[in-house]
Amino acid sequence: MPLLTRILDAPVSWTWLDGVASRASEVVKTVLPQPVKDVLHGTVIGHPLHPVLVQVPVGAWTCAVVLDVLATLVPGHDEGLDRASGALVITGLAGAVPAVAAGWADYADLHEEQRRIALVHAAANGVSSAVFALSVVARGRGRTLAARGLDLLGMSLAGGGAALGGHLSYRWAAGANHAEAVPHVTPRGWYPVGRFAELVSGEPVGAKVGDTGVLVVRRGDDVFALADVCSHLAAPLHEGEVVEEGGRPCIVCPWHQSVFSLTDGDVVHGPASSPQPVFDTRVVDGEVHVRVRELPGVPAAEPVEGVLA
Ligand code: FES
Known part of the structure; x- marks a missing residue:
């Protein structure tokens, strides 16, 4: 060294x-x-x-x-x-x-x-x-x-x-965005992450798309999905708590209590300053699908086994 x-x-x-x-x-x-x-x-x-x-x-x-x-x-x-x-x-x-x-x-x-x-x-x-x-x-x-x-x-x-x-x-990544790589390394396309009926409203769960962790939250009839790795210091967000802030459904990070909007990944309260990458969601025949939202001009990774049309 x-x-x-x-x-x-x-x-x-x-x-x-x-x-x-x-x-x-x-x-x-x-x-x-x-x-x-x-x-x-x-x-x-x-x-x-x-x-x-x-x-x-x-x-x-x-x-x-x-x-x-x-x-x-x-x-x-x-x-x-x-x-x-x-x-x-x-x-x-x-x-x-x-x-x-x-x-x-x-x-x-x-x-x-x-x-x-x-x-x-x-x-x-x-x-x-x-x-x-x-x-x-x-x-x-x-x-x-x-x-x-x-x-x-x-x-x-x-x-x-x-x-x-x-x-x-x-070197030690303090202040860096720990979720930046998600749109690059996540396979593109729709992937199943569970049955809608088995998701408990307001209870966060963790899922995987390829090797990327995904936070999935059902709120009533809606389903939200964000990158699971917290942009602040990489905590698993699915271990956090779902709350409502200013009328928006949010997830509270389990480590340092950053609050992210589930609808668009925006930071509502720090210490985080970078938003969470967002996944699109849909429900088809009772099954929840998620798809990483690609950055403009930046294609996500190649699809992997399990990708849906
Ligand atoms: S790791 Fe999430 S707020 Fe620090």
Whole structure:
């Protein structure tokens, strides 16, 4: 394994973090009301919010360091450059506040190994913010050289924190859509998933189309079907509970309580921010059939044994 990956993966085995990690998770879950969490997760906009918000501090602080370098290399303009750099450091600190809030909201519903990485990521960014705050103080006292040094140190720490955040997302799939592959790997066409009369209204069941898990729910005369793998962190949705939210039939994920509309897979409440892939349903001669809804221009997988006309 490359050295960089080994360094970034190190917190995964730090189980001694679990006590504080789970307490922090409980605190966040208790403190934040659901509507606030829905905003911070990005459920409302349909996209994780934390990676969007971090652009402000990372961008502002990077520019501040560039101006610091210019101020050092180009004597005569250093006063204006230092003022601009100071303004960017303060902008970054202000932008860090909502970014941190969104990060902690996401943190609360991660797996154990993801939380360990996330804690170290948060610690690096917390120390980085403190260093930038010291830089503001130093600049205010006219100690510009010290401020430039602190900016560089703060940016190095923020860079390390950002690397861990990226690793958490790309290597450990926090914030990724875990149901994205469903329209690609599911065989196209209609497949039987059970007798309508044997489905109990409001009771979710799991079925299979090829190797793809499908959540099937009967509500009165209607039958709904979604991908069974939760888009948030891959829980089996058929182990969840059917509820009604805003007049819509929904499924509550058994792991972190994301709520998805059964009619169109939309996310009603997070932590999920990506919708569930939808299956069309029909009842023929008392038998329920489902068919994966294909993406535009993306054919589903080849049909397998059992496909119906
Ligand atoms: S796996 Fe987390 S909400 Fe479903």
